[in-house]
Amino acid sequence: MIRKILITGGCGFIGSNFLNIMVPKHKNIKFHNIDKLTYAGKIKNLNKIRNSNNYSFSKLDICNFKKVNKVIKKFKPNIIVHFAAESHVDNSIISPGEFIKTNIDGTYNILRSMNKKIFLIHISTDEVFGHVIKNKSFNEKTKYNPRSPYSASKASADHLVSAWNNTYDFKSTIINCCNNFGPYQDREKFVPVIIKRILQKKNIPIYGDGKQKREWIFVNDFISSLEFIIFKNLIKENFIIGSGIRFENKALTKKIISLFEKNLKFNCKKSKLIRVKDRLGHDREYKVDCSKIKKLGWKSKTNFDKDLLETINFYKKKN
Numbered sequence: 279m280i281r282k283i284l285i286t287g288g289c290g291f292i293g294s295n296f297l298n299i300m301v302p303k304h305k306n307i308k309f310h311n312i313d314k315l316t317y318a319g320k321i322k323n324l325n326k327i328r329n330s331n332n333y334s335f336s337k338l339d340i341c342n343f344k345k346v347n348k349v350i351k352k353f354k355p356n357i358i359v360h361f362a363a364e365s366h367v368d369n370s371i372i373s374p375g376e377f378i379k380t381n382i383d384g385t386y387n388i389l390r391s392m393n394k395k396i397f398l399i400h401i402s403t404d405e406v407f408g409h410v411i412k413n414k415s416f417n418e419k420t421k422y423n424p425r426s427p428y429s430a431s432k433a434s435a436d437h438l439v440s441a442w443n444n445t446y447d448f449k450s451t452i453i454n455c456c457n458n459f460g461p462y463q464d465r466e467k468f469v470p471v472i473i474k475r476i477l478q479k480k481n482i483p484i485y486g487d488g489k490q491k492r493e494w495i496f497v498n499d500f501i502s503s504l505e506f507i508i509f510k511n512l513i514k515e516n517f518i519i520g521s522g523i524r525f526e527n528k529a530l531t532k533k534i535i536s537l538f539e540k541n542l543k544f545n546c547k548k549s550k551l552i553r554v555k556d557r558l559g560h561d562r563e564y565k566v567d568c569s570k571i572k573k574l575g576w577k578s579k580t581n582f583d584k585d586l587l588e589t590i591n592f593y594k595k596k597n
């Protein structure tokens with residue numbers, strides 16, 4: 279029986295959405311969140327649940343082994359969902375050091391504080407597979423080919439988790455997900471940046487030719503896949519999660535503008551797309567094949583226009 283779930287990075291984008299959904303839904307489970315509260319983590323993301331009886335929080339850096347070890351030993355979770363990471367590719371290009379520390383050392387600290395009874399769900403990205411070659415989707419057997427400091431640090435962490443499964447018979451599962459969108463994402467990321475620029479009636483910067491293609495899943499939908507994995511007890515696995523919904527960056531920007539204009543009657547004339555210097559080593563395309571989890575019964579429910587509109591309304595209200 280699942281009694282306790284420890285979350286790392288629960289004040290960030292995906293972690294806070296996870297807690298906002300799971301804490302009220304599973305009142306018989308205790309959730310403990312550990313988060314360093316970097317620029318990307320905000321306590322206020324959890325305003326809805328922070329006073330719940332089944333939720334608690336420790337401000338803690340996963341790079342501090344002694345403290346991580348103490349919290350895990352004291353809380354005794356059945357499950358750890360490990361979201362904490364430095365997650366912005368652009369930052370990883372400018373200062374990779376923090377990514378190496380948090381994403382690799384931090385994951386090592388989680389692993390060495392665990393035992394064989396704990397089910398670790400390690401959250402990772404489709405970017406570990408590099409970019410699409412010859413139109414072939416990534417699946418669970420695709421060879422790793424990380425091409426940015428961010429994806430290399432995530433790939434390293436994935437390899438550590440696999441090694442602990444193999445060597446010490448740990449029961450961890452690795453999840454490689456495509457791009458998420460939704461509320462509570464830091465304003466430096468692609469979708470919030472576009473929405474913010476439109477709301478401010480400013481031009482929208484587009485990297486290079488804007489033809490980089492990504493797959494997009496609504497964050498609640500991704501969380502439903504994690505809930506599925508948790509309650510089906512899918513241990514010692516790896517899963518790719520996606521929605522099948524893919525857009526070039528420029529096309530997604532235009533989509534957001536059209537939702538603003540048609541659904542919100544917002545005048546976007548002042549927000550022109552402006553080409554800026556491309557990101558160094560920018561991957562052209564990601565595309566995932568998640569038939570493995572589909573065969574087990576999980577299906578993406580992302581309703582792109584509706585979920586994107588909900589996301590836009592969230593940032594509009596915040597503005």
Ligand SMILES: NC(=O)c1ccc[n+]([C@@H]2O[C@H](COP(=O)([O-])OP(=O)(O)OC[C@H]3O[C@@H](n4cnc5c(N)ncnc54)[C@H](O)[C@@H]3O)[C@@H](O)[C@H]2O)c1
Binds near residue numbers: 290313362366464
């Ligand atoms: N956002 C996406 O589209 C996406 C897609 C696939 C995978 N992922 C992965 O999902 C996870 C969560 O991503 P996100 O977008 O929510 O990231 P985020 O940057 O919004 O949040 C990261 C959280 O981790 C915390 N954190 C950072 N360093 C820490 C440390 N040393 N100790 C403790 N806490 C620390 C931050 O304070 C923040 O709350 C990451 O592992 C990321 O690689 C994200």
